[in-house]
Amino acid sequence: MKPHFYLPSFFIYHKYIEGKINIVSNNIMIGLISAISIVLCMSFPWNISPNFIFDFRQVPFIIGILYGGRKVGLTLLFVLLGYRYFLGLGEGFYTSIIIYPLIFLAIAFFSAQFRSTTNFSRKMTIAIGANVLSILLLITVVSFFKVNLSVSGWVTLILFYITQVIVMFLFIYFIERAKEENYILSELNELEKLKMVSDMAASISHEVRNPLTVTKGFLQLLQDPSIPFDKKDFYLRLSLNELERAEIIISDYLTFAKPSLENVVDLNVAKELEYVVKVVTPYATMRNVTINVNTSENVKVAGERQKFHQCLINLAKNGIEAMPEQGQLTLTLSETETEAVITIEDTGIGMSEDHLKRLATPYYSTKTSGTGLGTMVVYSIIKAMNGQIQVESKENVGTRFILSIPKVT
Numbered sequence: 195m196k197p198h199f200y201l202p203s204f205f206i207y208h209k210y211i212e213g214k215i216n217i218v219s220n221n222i223m224i225g226l227i228s229a230i231s232i233v234l235c236m237s238f239p240w241n242i243s244p245n246f247i248f249d250f251r252q253v254p255f256i257i258g259i260l261y262g263g264r265k266v267g268l269t270l271l272f273v274l275l276g277y278r279y280f281l282g283l284g285e286g287f288y289t290s291i292i293i294y295p296l297i298f299l300a301i302a303f304f305s306a307q308f309r310s311t312t313n314f315s316r317k318m319t320i321a322i323g324a325n326v327l328s329i330l331l332l333i334t335v336v337s338f339f340k341v342n343l344s345v346s347g348w349v350t351l352i353l354f355y356i357t358q359v360i361v362m363f364l365f366i367y368f369i370e371r372a373k374e375e376n377y378i379l380s381e382l383n384e385l386e387k388l389k390m391v392s393d394m395a396a397s398i399s400h401e402v403r404n405p406l407t408v409t410k411g412f413l414q415l416l417q418d419p420s421i422p423f424d425k426k427d428f429y430l431r432l433s434l435n436e437l438e439r440a441e442i443i444i445s446d447y448l449t450f451a452k453p454s455l456e457n458v459v460d461l462n463v464a465k466e467l468e469y470v471v472k473v474v475t476p477y478a479t480m481r482n483v484t485i486n487v488n489t490s491e492n493v494k495v496a497g498e499r500q501k502f503h504q505c506l507i508n509l510a511k512n513g514i515e516a517m518p519e520q521g522q523l524t525l526t527l528s529e530t531e532t533e534a535v536i537t538i539e540d541t542g543i544g545m546s547e548d549h550l551k552r553l554a555t556p557y558y559s560t561k562t563s564g565t566g567l568g569t570m571v572v573y574s575i576i577k578a579m580n581g582q583i584q585v586e587s588k589e590n591v592g593t594r595f596i597l598s599i600p601k602v603t
Contacts, residue, residue, distance in 0.1 A: 228258030405436035464489040482520035489527040508568040516542025536597040545587040
């Protein structure tokens with residue numbers, strides 16, 4: 195097996211492992227990968243002279259020093275010379291004793307600059323320069339020992355080292371690109387988190403401020419002694435309604451932020467649907483919406499009753515509000531071998547493909563006065579119950595929410 199098949203371990207390390215371990219473990223990993231690669235390269239040499247062995251050992255040696263630092267480089271130097279001694283004495287061994295300490299000193303001098311710089315071009319310049327320097331030193335020592343190489347041998351040697359420079363370039367390039375991709379992905383994740391926090395903060399600020407502002411205005415009006423009693427009573431009821439709305443908004447945020455279930459009990463889904471229908475029927479009657487219910491008996495799921503009600507009521511209200519004039523809201527309960535399937539279907543305005551993709555994302559709603567919190571809460575609750583939600587919709591036809599929740603036997 196050829197040695198260059200083992201060298202991609204550097205790329206794999208920098209792509210998937212670096213950054214997930216501490217500095218000490220990082221240096222140990224670089225040293226270990228480099229040492230194994232050196233031994234493998236030397237075990238499969240390219241012999242162009244009886245007394246000299248040429249291979250790709252310089253590539254992992256240089257990469258190890260540049261990325262691991264001087265201590266790692268010194269360890270690799272002992273590994274390289276020790277394994278070369280193990281392979282046998284000869285002019286090649288004595289050449290290694292002279293050349294590789296010099297290479298180590300030269301590259302160790304630049305390793306700090308290499309590790310500290312973030313400029314890709316500068317890193318490539320340092321790495322390629324180090325490789326070329328090591329090649330020049332090796333050729334100088336080979337000439338000093340007056341190794342008998344034919345013209346074709348020298349041509350082969352030069353072509354080999356040109357190939358080595360190209361290999362070094364490719365490895366540094368792919369390693370740096372892998373590190374850059376990891377950095378960009380990390381930055382994108384952080385930006386996504388910050389954006390979500392920003393959207394949530396803006397949503398809280400906007401939605402809670404509105405009812406508080408209304409309440410503040412009515413309370414200020416109550417200070418006027420000339421206002422009739424019936425008006426004061428009206429203002430108080432409106433103020434309480436607005437405060438209740440603010441409380442509901444805050445509860446929705448808390449449910450979304452902490453979707454875990456606390457008081458889990460076995461729920462008879464048919465009975466819970468009956469309760470939900472009783473709650474939303476007055477609202478549906480106001481909007482000329484007819485509610486149809488089709489249920490199966492003795493279908494049970496595990497969940498928290500209050501949050502389960504909140505989930506179904508949110509979906510039912512959304513369906514009613516999607517029918518501005520009149521329509522039908524159909525709630526169907528069916529079951530499979532392992533799941534209870536609840537379908538909530540309306541004959542409303544429906545949603546486009548773009549709306550479906552953005553459904554349940556923070557601060558997004560198809561309603562002009564909506565916050566998107568209700569649907570987010572629905573998804574959080576169903577996820578906490580180990581269930582799944584499927585949404586089917588067509589503009590001007592209607593929308594169907596399909597909730598699949600594991601049954602309790």
